[in-house]
Amino acid sequence: MKAVNIKDIARIAGVGVATVSRVINHHPDVKEETRQHILQIIEEYKYIPNNSARYLKRSESNDVGIIIKGIYNPLFAEMMQKIERILSQVGYTVMLHHHMDMAIRDMDVAQEFVKEKRLKGLICLGGDFEDVQTEEVKRMNVPMILTSALQNEALDRKVYSSVGINNEVAAFEIVNYLCMTGHQKIGIITTGEHDQSIGGRRTQGYMRALSTHGIAKVDERFEVGDYTFESAYLAMKRLLVKAPDLTAVFAISDIMAIGAARAIHEVGKSIPKDIALAGFDDIDYAAYYDPPLTTVKQPLETLSETTAELMIALLEDRSEHEHVMLPTTLKIRKTT
């Protein structure tokens, strides 16, 4: 059961394959009459061009890849879908690549992905690109956008784009707010990664806010989780015994804030009366949590749109590489 190909169509229509190719590619040099005739045959035989052959001939694809690294993050999944929607509207297909293997360099998987699939562009959601060489990304030879990813300072900013938020500043703002409302003993539930990570940056913001208000760092107020409810629940339980005098807690993700809330309720304390609680991300759920969670909003929609549109512009050569930093906004709700 062989599929019908361009030659079949040409034969049936009584024209050359070149002509058929022209009509499917919307070239102007075809008589209207011929075009209609061919179009009709194509319709009738349900001919669909073979993408492999086209891509081979043109030595490129219409595909852009999205790489997501690490543990499952609902935010990324959502962003990916939004990006896909925009890209597909202008004819691109997105290929997904999710990998958990922390031992492999992000750049290695990126390179292989791009070359093997002949991708036209690459979007990395999250991940860290600590040790990437400028040469490496140049060699890939397709536009790359790092969205919500950590960026290596040494990397030449002309060779890639990025879109994200300023994690340090955003974290600063929310714990600054906590300080302003009178809190002195503020705990943090962060992640155990190194400084150059999302969690690391947010932790830095937390510390800067503290020192701005003349509050000394106290180790007992630190705990780590891994972005899951469960880990934060456990972390909060530890915090509650290590630092029983806490009046506020900043969790570096909403998920973790909610996990922490459970631990707080469990010991009979109330939020925000006994302990104030702040999160980060503003996931959909945050506003509907009870009580509604104070948090800092990541502009998910804008993040995705900007990424997708920048990619399209880059692909169409309408733009140089850019680095856009989107503003976050404080969402003061009922947990503080």
Place this chain on the structure above:
Amino acid sequence: MKAVNIKDIARIAGVGVATVSRVINHHPDVKEETRQHILQIIEEYKYIPNNSARYLKRSESNDVGIIIKGIYNPLFAEMMQKIERILSQVGYTVMLHHHMDMAIRDMDVAQEFVKEKRLKGLICLGGDFEDVQTEEVKRMNVPMILTSALQNEALDRKVYSSVGINNEVAAFEIVNYLCMTGHQKIGIITTGEHDQSIGGRRTQGYMRALSTHGIAKVDERFEVGDYTFESAYLAMKRLLVKAPDLTAVFAISDIMAIGAARAIHEVGKSIPKDIALAGFDDIDYAAYYDPPLTTVKQPLETLSETTAELMIALLEDRSEHEHVMLPTTLKIRKTT
């Protein structure tokens, strides 16, 4: 900056292209010495075979498509990622196709997607396949799995696989539970679709439970939303005025249950004391909501695994088409 190809490698290694092809495809008929030599050259020149050419020649790809239809559903996003993970472990790449266009038949987009991309298999997450013809899916000629999708009864079950849950039964069980605990006036927040939809089936389960307990249907206790917090919040507000004597509400998704909870709290009523609340899905948040939400658990993990593994088996011709119905489990928590 042309990429290095198989001919280059052959030339450099001083062998024929056939030999190089043999080593990259792990054919046995190559002397170990030659193989090593070629492998080394490949490594040195960072040669990666051109997929378009391979696919063209073999007239197939290693890609399987996932189609998601309709409004954003975090459950599907999560499932997709899990499926991707398993499939990629055995060498497949997944291509994503999300479409919102309700006017187009699912089967049409499926067909085009498969043919155009030369997909080896197709997974549909959600969507409805009401008017699909057996012939149509046969013609696609690749294994198709409908996961959490509605199935057309007229469709020959030998030509496709499905994995899902029994929505009617699951809904029955949870509202049956509500009845057993003494509730008589039970509202529902469902979706406005036709009977042959996820929402429709769950509504049927609700009604069957009611009639089993001799409770008459009363129209004022019905409201519709669209799977969002907001819509359910609004729906619940309406319910509260239309049917002020309600003692329990069943929302056909957890998201909607949580949206409804906000409306309930807003009028000063408490859950579950004044009104009991039940959801559906058991999304991660459900257990961490305050109070933890009673719901019915969809076996997300198993659903994804089953789908992925069935697809692999189908692709390797190790299995016939199957229809698996996974069990749901009641999660009785604190809202009832």
Place this chain on the structure above:
DNA sequence: CTTAATATTGGAAACGTTTTCGGTAACGTT
């Protein structure tokens, strides 16, 4: 009616693989 210009068209080469088919080399057997 010729000629020049222009609008359409088809042939064929190329894109980078895989695979068939036959060929050479090396070896063990008589």
Place this chain on the structure above:
DNA sequence: AACGTTACCGAAAACGTTTCCAATATTAAG
């Protein structure tokens, strides 16, 4: 020494397109 095996290898023909180039058909101009 001649032969049959076996192991290994290369040439070349596909796969289904796109596109350059030359060829033909059509129209405009003179």
